[in-house]
Amino acid sequence: MTNQKTNDFKEIVRGRRSIKNYDPSVKISREEMEEILELAATAPSSVNMQPWRFLVIESPEGKAALAPLARFNQNQVETSAAMIAVFGDLQNFDKFEDIYGKAVEEGHMPQEVKENIHKSFSGYFETISREDMEDVVLVDGGLVSMQLMLAARAYGYDTNPIGGYEKDQIAEVFGLDKDRFVPVMLISIGKAADTGHTSVRLPVDQIAQWK
Amino acid sequence: MTNQKTNDFKEIVRGRRSIKNYDPSVKISREEMEEILELAATAPSSVNMQPWRFLVIESPEGKAALAPLARFNQNQVETSAAMIAVFGDLQNFDKFEDIYGKAVEEGHMPQEVKENIHKSFSGYFETISREDMEDVVLVDGGLVSMQLMLAARAYGYDTNPIGGYEKDQIAEVFGLDKDRFVPVMLISIGKAADTGHTSVRLPVDQIAQWK
Numbered sequence: 001m002t003n004q005k006t007n008d009f010k011e012i013v014r015g016r017r018s019i020k021n022y023d024p025s026v027k028i029s030r031e032e033m034e035e036i037l038e039l040a041a042t043a044p045s046s047v048n049m050q051p052w053r054f055l056v057i058e059s060p061e062g063k064a065a066l067a068p069l070a071r072f073n074q075n076q077v078e079t080s081a082a083m084i085a086v087f088g089d090l091q092n093f094d095k096f097e098d099i100y101g102k103a104v105e106e107g108h109m110p111q112e113v114k115e116n117i118h119k120s121f122s123g124y125f126e127t128i129s130r131e132d133m134e135d136v137v138l139v140d141g142g143l144v145s146m147q148l149m150l151a152a153r154a155y156g157y158d159t160n161p162i163g164g165y166e167k168d169q170i171a172e173v174f175g176l177d178k179d180r181f182v183p184v185m186l187i188s189i190g191k192a193a194d195t196g197h198t199s200v201r202l203p204v205d206q207i208a209q210w211k
Numbered sequence: 212m213t214n215q216k217t218n219d220f221k222e223i224v225r226g227r228r229s230i231k232n233y234d235p236s237v238k239i240s241r242e243e244m245e246e247i248l249e250l251a252a253t254a255p256s257s258v259n260m261q262p263w264r265f266l267v268i269e270s271p272e273g274k275a276a277l278a279p280l281a282r283f284n285q286n287q288v289e290t291s292a293a294m295i296a297v298f299g300d301l302q303n304f305d306k307f308e309d310i311y312g313k314a315v316e317e318g319h320m321p322q323e324v325k326e327n328i329h330k331s332f333s334g335y336f337e338t339i340s341r342e343d344m345e346d347v348v349l350v351d352g353g354l355v356s357m358q359l360m361l362a363a364r365a366y367g368y369d370t371n372p373i374g375g376y377e378k379d380q381i382a383e384v385f386g387l388d389k390d391r392f393v394p395v396m397l398i399s400i401g402k403a404a405d406t407g408h409t410s411v412r413l414p415v416d417q418i419a420q421w422k
Contacts, residue, residue, distance in 0.1 A: 009220040009365050013253055013358065034415045041412050042224055043357060046374045048410050054419040062422035095413060103411045135349055136374065139395060142353015143372075146254060147224065150361070154220050161354075163257045163347065174422060184350060199259050200314045201252050202306060204245045208265040211273035211385060 003192055005156040012153045017196030019158035019188075022079040026191035027058070028157065033082065036155055036189075040148035045140040047121055048099060051092035052137075052144040053181060055174055058082035065173055066186075069166040076160055076188035085170055086145050086184040088137025093125040134182050141184030152189050158196070162186040214403055216367040223364045228407025230369035230399075233290040237402035238269070239368065244293065247366055247400075251359035256351040258332055259310060262303035263348075263355040264392060266385055269293035276384055277397075280377040287371055287399035294399050296381055297356055298392040299348025304336040345393050352395030363400050369407070373397040 006012060028036075033056055045051060057066050063077050066085075070077050077083055096118060103109040128136075149159040165186050171178035217223060239247075244267055256262060268277050274288050277296075281288050288294055307329060314320040339347075360370045376397050382389035 007220045009218045009223050009361070010250070012220050013250060013362070016253070016255075018255055030421070034419075037415050037419050038412075039221075039224060041415070041418060042227070044227075044229055044360070044372050050413050050418065052418060055422050056419055057422045059422060065422075095417070098413060098417065099411050106409075106411065108409045108411065135345075138346055138349040139353040139356075139374070142350040143357040145350075146354040146357035147361075149255070150220070150358075151224070161255050163350070198317075198319045200310050200317065200319065201249075202261050202309060204248050204252070206306070206309065207252060207261065207263060208245075208248050208267055210241070211266050211268045211270060211276075 003153065003156050003158060005154065007154060012150050016149060016153055017158065017198070018160045019192045019194070019196045020073075020075050020160050021193040022076070022081065022158075022188070022190030023193045024079045026081055028081040028189065032155060036148065036151045039151040039154070040144050043140075043144040043147045045143065046136045047117075049092040049095065050099065051088045051090075051140050052184075053087045053089050055085040055087070056082050057085060069170055069173060070162070070186070071164050071166070073160075073162050073165065073186070073188070076162065079190065079193065080188040081157070081190035084148070084187040084189060085174070086141050086148075086187060087171065087176065087181040088134070088141045088184055090130065090133050090137060090180050090182060092137065093121070137182055138184060145185055145187060148187060156191070157189050158192040160188045162188065214364065214367045214369060216365065218365060223361050227360060227364055228369065228409070229371040230403045230405070230407045231284075231287050231371050232404040233287070233292065233369075233399070233401030234404045235290045237292055239292040239400065243366060247359065247362045250362040250365070251355050254351075254355040254358045256354065257347045258328075260303040260306065261310065262300045262351050263395075264298045264300050266296040266298070267293050268296060280381055280384060281373070281397070282375050282377070284371075284373050284376065284397070284399070287373065290401065290404065291399040292368070292401035294397055295359070296385070296397055297352055297395040298382065298387065299345070299352045299395055301341065301344050301348060301391050301393060303348065304332070348393055349395060356396055356398060359398060367402070368400050369403040371399045373399065
């Protein structure tokens with residue numbers, strides 16, 4: 001029942017189950033949660049703009065605010081160490097300088113390359129439709145969420161990705177601009193209190209074609 | 212340069228770089244590619260409907276058809292072992308019986324639970340808007356794509372996730388119904404011919420808030 005920390009990739013991937021019951025006495029320290037998020041956020045993203053934003057909802061007040069939005073997932077809200085609300089920031093290009101300026105500063109990229117990237121993409125970010133940018137941040141949000149769930153297991157925790165919640169309300173309830181922050185999913189995280197269920201996967205010949 | 216197979220989770224995650232140059236002499240066997248896809252597809256998805264569909268484009272004819280759609284990514288098309296086009300199937304509920312029937316058959320779920328899930332979700336799948344279902348398959352497509360990129364590294368290969376391609380044309384070019392299959396991304400995969408670039412990540416305090 002009690003998952004241990006592990007660095008075994010196949011065990012982390014194949015042993016992952018959606019866990020809905022957690023040991024409510026187990027909290028995750030700020031330091032450990034930051035390590036999990038930092039590891040998750042090594043995921044790739046469109047133009048490396050890292051549009052993912054996380055609310056780590058762990059206080060009694062935070063969970064009380066979340067509960068009415070969480071539909072049939074009350075058990076995860078109640079017993080998890082935290083509920084992580086993942087959003088995509090539609091204004092992610094605002095962080096261009098934070099990201100690419102640091103790349104130059106740390107010697108990963110010449111200043112000229114940075115300026116060329118800015119020139120190449122500033123028009124794209126100015127003209128992309130809201131719908132298309134939503135698609136970008138949802139895909140990037142999926143990428144980082146997967147690494148988050150795997151990173152959690154490396155630290156001995158389990159997760160449950162949740163799509164069924166009040167997506168139209170969650171930004172405002174937590175004081176975020178709902179026109180800017182697009183909900184991706186909720187992820188419960190904590191120490192598993194049961195082993196979860198085995199779930200079936202389609203065989204590869206039903207999901208892949210060779211061309 | 213030559214990545215070895217590894218099962219070291221942190222090395223797989225932290226060592227991942229977007230690789231755009233591959234050793235063109237290295238192909239990936241059908242068996243190995245199926246193992247990579249099977250491992251990737253252990254990802255979770257909404258209602259476990261696994262909406263991801265993959266075109267593994269590896270033949271000279273397939274790559275020639277893809278090249279005009281791949282914009283500034285010609286090097287990946289030319290040198291990779293394969294280009295994997297990831298799609299989301301909007302009609303994913305069609306596979307309910309394949310998935311949940313097998314779960315019952317294999318003893319993971321009583322028949323009654325399966326019937327209740329079908330009853331609970333068939334209305335949802337009938338009434339969900341195209342836009343909302345697109346959002347679902349894009350997030351699920353992100354989840355599986357991340358595991359695919361990590362699984363590739365476990366097998367000693369590297370990848371490059373690509374969003375800049377002719378998304379409005381790719382389904383039709385490969386004979387898929389474009390009203391049904393939503394493009395998620397292209398992933399080049401092969402044996403790295405260079406070490407890629409280090410890229411910067413935002414510090415956790417710029418992407419996370421505690422509530």
